[in-house]
Amino acid sequence: MPSSSSGKPAAKSSRKPVIIGAGVVVAALLLGLASYTATKPDDEATTTSTSTAPAEVSADPQSGVYPELAKLARRDAKDPLAVGRADAPVVMIEYADFKCGYCGKFARDTEPExxxxxxxxxxxxxxWRNFPIFGAESENAARAAWAAGRQGRFWQFHSAAYAEGAKEKGFGKDRVRALAEEAGVKDLDRFARDLDSDAAKAAVREDQEEAYELGASSTPSFLVNGRPIAGAQPMATFTEAIEAAHRAAPKAAGSSGGPAKADR
Known part of the structure; x- marks a missing residue:
């Protein structure tokens, strides 16, 4: 299975680990196994593996849902790597890598809808959770996306990095700077400092550890109010999961969150 550039999960931080039950671990491991074939880098992918088989999502709002995983939603209204109201009834967490071809497919074909x-x-x-698993350039792109977010341009960087043909040009230092400029990042010197900062490394490591702790091992992986979904599934799969989660969500909204619409 693909892993980080060291071949092992990143070193654990001092933050409190996610506590999840054995059944959730099994579900998450299956999630990773199911999506691996469809998310290998292009130079590893076979010609016969071109898409992820549609996942079956039950109409039962509680089927396949793990409350422990639902608690991973941060709901921080100031999070620049999130889009939508902090009090939205449904939260979809996306674990993704900018070098993952099927993450790009999801970003271009499904996410806008x-x-x-x-x-x-x-x-x-x-x-969004940065989950770089394809080596040093994945790590660099993840930190660059975080750095763009520091200037409110994460989603613009996300769009530029996932544009058709973008990943084939790589994500070296010069390339991510060019993507940041394309994304409208104003202070490129600050971007360069943020990119190499300890804060960037820690933020990416936190996201990566979260994914490893819940058992994910491939990209893209998703949680919809605690329901795991593997791979760049068709729109219908996400529609069914979101609408089931919406039916099961409490009717009354919580605190007022951030804006519903992103500046993308």
């Missing part, structure tokens, strides 16, 4: 259909209506919040 989800934003238009659910985020802008206040139903859905999407929280």
């Amino acid at each position: 989800l934003i238009e259909k659910y985020v802008e209506d206040g139903v859905l919040r999407i929280e």
